[in-house]
Amino acid sequence: MFGYSAGASYSHTKNPDFQFIPINNETVAKQILNPVLPDVFFTLYQQGYPIDQLMRIMIERVEAGPVTLVNSPTAGTALSYARFLRACAILREMQRRGYLILEEHTRYESLGAISFDIRENRLNPTSKEFADAGDKGYVLRKEDDHWEIERKRSLPIFVLKKDTPESLIKAKVAAAIKPLTSDTVGAIDRVVDLLNEGIAVQTTVEGFKHAKTQLILRSFDRSMTAVATEQPAFDEFVQHQLAEISIVPPVEKQPILRMMWPNKSIALERPLQTVHYNGKTYEITDPVTSPLENAARWNRDVFRLLVALNSQVTVDISKFQRQVLELLPTQ
Template identity: 25%
Template sequence: MKSILHKWLLRLVQGMLILSMTGCISPLALNRAVLAYDDAITDAISQQLMINIVRARYRQPVHFTGVSNIAATFNFQANAGAMPALGGLAGASILPVFGGSITENPTISIVPIEGEDFTKRLLTPFTQNKLTLLLRQRFDVDMLLRMMAQEVRLLHEARENGAYRNSPAAKNGYEMFRRIVLHLSAIQDHNQLFAEPLPLVNTWTIPAGPVKPEGFLALQKEFTVHHNAQDNTYVLRKQVAGPIVITNYDPDILSEEEREKLQQLVGDWNSSDIAFDIRAGHYGGEWPMTGVFRLRSFHSILGFLGKALGDELGYYVEKDPRTPPILNDENPNLTMEFIVADTSPADADFSIRWNSRYYAVNTTGPHARWNRDAFQLLFLLFQMTVTDIPRVGVPSITIAK
């Protein structure tokens, strides 16, 4: 009886141990695999961004590849047994023996990101909505505009070519551009920078005679309706969102006349332009100005950053005397600083090799945080550019392990 009970208890313990072992191993292996694949994909995108900056520097075609699908199959096996304990009397002492194995069979599909749709997105300038979305993530407006804007136009100032270019090769234009974005950055540091759609009111006048009662009720759902008894007309008013404007004041404080005047000043706005209006009487108003930034495409951003690897290095530009203090005096010479070396940089987050030289983002020194944030911004801009990677129906490379 004791022998039967002993065997039953032994099997119960073995079964519980096997179940607990497989139950613990499978989630652990899955978590590690998911994180490992995620790290690998993130690193691959980061290195592609870096290598395309280098390609742009040497006027080579830029190209991206994406992972469209990862399918990993896990096989968990466990076994258990028993054997006489070493040195014990036969049958008097039992030593349990447990074993297990895990096998992983991943299949990874790699797809080139190309085609007319992606090329259009690559060459189309970013819209003002995307810039303001990033502004609301607390990116520095100085960093955003230095990377995303190709020029600025001041509307109250006569200039032969009409714009100040964000290019170190255009010295006078570049320095004015840098001073303007530094001024906006100082206002942002004081939490007094607004980037909101300009609230506008559209007005229509229609004769009251043809309007039936049911039509009048329908109008009231969409418009503010005012009846003008003098000429028997209805005046319809509807508030609409106008262009996004960067200001040093809340746009809601403007009267309708001031809003209309500002809209006329900005003119027929383009979705890839973003206006700004800095007024006296508010923080940063010591340098009042109104103008428009013209945004770049992602392809143009890669070209701009690539030029920093050549002869068009950015350089230090002092802020305008009318600009308030800038937080921590942050004013890097370069939009993003790179390391170029004959050996892989030891302290870099990652590096790529191109024609026997290594390239990396400089993540050491006084501007390490700025450079990391700038690369994160570039990463997000790339994600805003690519479409969903097709999973079927396109040529792909499938790697099965």
């Protein structure tokens, strides 16, 4: 389904085509089942995708000291999910106004020890081997009595724009976020404080924290599963968790992707994609509304983001099967 180019068209099929990625070795399996790399999140954000949609698709939870906000209407508590949605709305408003800055920091991931040409009895790399490693995104580092090869990784950290007074940022965001209660104002203040210290985008496999607050990434498989299954659980959350949903701004009071439209009285835009499967109809579309509304193209924009995420994770899958150490001879 995500092999489809999201343009203005309509398809109707009883036998939809799905793109399957063969998980035929350990390396490819890790690419799909391990947390998505922060580089992918950084790239998509830099391409202009909304931070709230990125978080709702790709982030499993927010860890801020003793507080954990879980991105799920069924896991964790109802209040933590509502606060997660509200945080998404606050960050999106900051992004929209240019207050949210994503800085690219660099870290190095160790891939283990490396040896060189044994026949020449060399203990150190040559200048060519240094250059070859650099060309492929690796670095060679001396550690005690041996050399290690490390992969250069981008570490995205969100910070607040420095040349704008915090009071102005808080006032502008508060004016746009509804419902505006004392608790919402407090939430905006907390987000500003966290951004002053930096909010890092990390995977769960890293052994240390790069900032006080972390956005913990999902795997590609987990992201797709969450998107595909959220709608029924989200609708139930809205119906039964009335106190919690009341603190969520309107733009986030919808599942990350609505594909089923049982209310036939709602006028819908022309779908990007329609699938009839197992007696049900799934459509990528939005209710007809003013194009100036913030969420006028919510579902179609999310679908395009999913297409982009799919491309980032699965494009040229063969290169993930390359042996890392091929560039440096070991014998």
